[in-house]
Amino acid sequence: MRTYKYQIRNHPKNKRLGNMLDDLADVYNHFLRLEKRYYRIYGKYAGRFRLQPHLTKLLQRTKQHWAWIPRDTLDAVIIRLHIAWQRFFDWLKNGKNGRRVGTPKPKARHKFRSAKFQTAYKLEQGRIRISFKVWDNNAHALKFERIYFSFHQHREWHGNVRYIQILRDSVGTYWLYVVTDNTSKEVLPATDKSVGVDFGMDTYLTLNTGEKIQHPQPLRTTLKQLRQLNKAVSRKIKGSNNYYRGVRELASLYRKVSNQRKDWHWKLATDLCRRFDLIATETLNLEGMKRLWGRKVSDLAFSQFVEILKYKCLKHNREFRQVGRWTATSKLCSDCGHQNNNLSLSDRQWICSECGSDHDRDINAAINILRGCLEPYVEQT
Numbered sequence: 259m260r261t262y263k264y265q266i267r268n269h270p271k272n273k274r275l276g277n278m279l280d281d282l283a284d285v286y287n288h289f290l291r292l293e294k295r296y297y298r299i300y301g302k303y304a305g306r307f308r309l310q311p312h313l314t315k316l317l318q319r320t321k322q323h324w325a326w327i328p329r330d331t332l333d334a335v336i337i338r339l340h341i342a343w344q345r346f347f348d349w350l351k352n353g354k355n356g357r358r359v360g361t362p363k364p365k366a367r368h369k370f371r372s373a374k375f376q377t378a379y380k381l382e383q384g385r386i387r388i389s390f391k392v393w394d395n396n397a398h399a400l401k402f403e404r405i406y407f408s409f410h411q412h413r414e415w416h417g418n419v420r421y422i423q424i425l426r427d428s429v430g431t432y433w434l435y436v437v438t439d440n441t442s443k444e445v446l447p448a449t450d451k452s453v454g455v456d457f458g459m460d461t462y463l464t465l466n467t468g469e470k471i472q473h474p475q476p477l478r479t480t481l482k483q484l485r486q487l488n489k490a491v492s493r494k495i496k497g498s499n500n501y502y503r504g505v506r507e508l509a510s511l512y513r514k515v516s517n518q519r520k521d522w523h524w525k526l527a528t529d530l531c532r533r534f535d536l537i538a539t540e541t542l543n544l545e546g547m548k549r550l551w552g553r554k555v556s557d558l559a560f561s562q563f564v565e566i567l568k569y570k571c572l573k574h575n576r577e578f579r580q581v582g583r584w585t586a587t588s589k590l591c592s593d594c595g596h597q598n599n600n601l602s603l604s605d606r607q608w609i610c611s612e613c614g615s616d617h618d619r620d621i622n623a624a625i626n627i628l629r630g631c632l633e634p635y636v637e638q639t
Contacts, residue, residue, distance in 0.1 A: 260440045262415040266424075266432040267408045274390065274405060275373075275424055275432055278327055283370035285324060285335045289313075290362055293343065303347070306340035325400055326391040328378035372425040379422055384411045386422070386434060409434045416440045428509040445575045452536035454628025456587070456620050457560055459551060463526075464620035466628050471526070476518040477557040484511060523563045527570040536577040538631035539564065540623075543583060579631040591615060592625040 342362040349359040391400040417440025454466040462473035494501040571578040596612040
């Protein structure tokens, strides 16, 4: 499926969306407490197929104020909670192997960000109609109220719409996500060229052709401004209007940094797909790199770029490959195959003791990455 993102225009009616997300956070926390209490008493997991009928009873008795939200949106919260528990149980079943997965945690209202709609909506050109319910004093019952929200439709979506999501970011802006079943590809002309890509801290990308690409590092360029805003927020009284105004300003700057980084990644991935038919990269140990270089690794965002590059290769019918983490790339001579075990991280140039070839460390690694993907050799253990 493919997702299209649109910004919902600012309007006083958007408060209704904020109230909906706040109530959904209450639904999430209520069923989280219920699930934990059930497990403590009976020693087993209740599951969504017991929680959803219980939600029906709550809407008729003690939680009637939740009934103004469409039922499938309420069910989606329970399904989200069910998936989170299943991931935790799967991690336990696998002997706690892989990345640690904890139990679901309660969410504050301002941290519950999204709502899923499979029904009760209608998409039109530049606006969406959502059917909520309001209390009718004359009929003493809930009746449907259709509310329109405008969004900036900067492009058309393709395919059949499966569902939509409303998201509120940390700045307070609302976004519309339209999820379709479109699987079409935009095939680019063949170039009959392959490239090996080596990631680096000083030079972001080094290609086997000798080309080196530098990262703009948007976090580093705005670090002084971020520090000033953080200090300003720390001086304000927590809970005051000025405090929340400062928090939103800080979140807006973080969002700008994230958007700049992501925009550069998308453009770089598109450029590589236009120039090469096969793109080979290395597999990085990002957790180890963060322990060594910290904030700079997060600013470079290697993992985000790899995911974007995978998607672009799939979209444009390009081939994407990765060599294993333990494949020798930097220490292996690309001319004769001799392995230089004395090479350190500070050595950017080195001469092979066997054949006398003078190597640029990054270009040599990129050549070995491409060769390892085209003709895989035994990885080092």
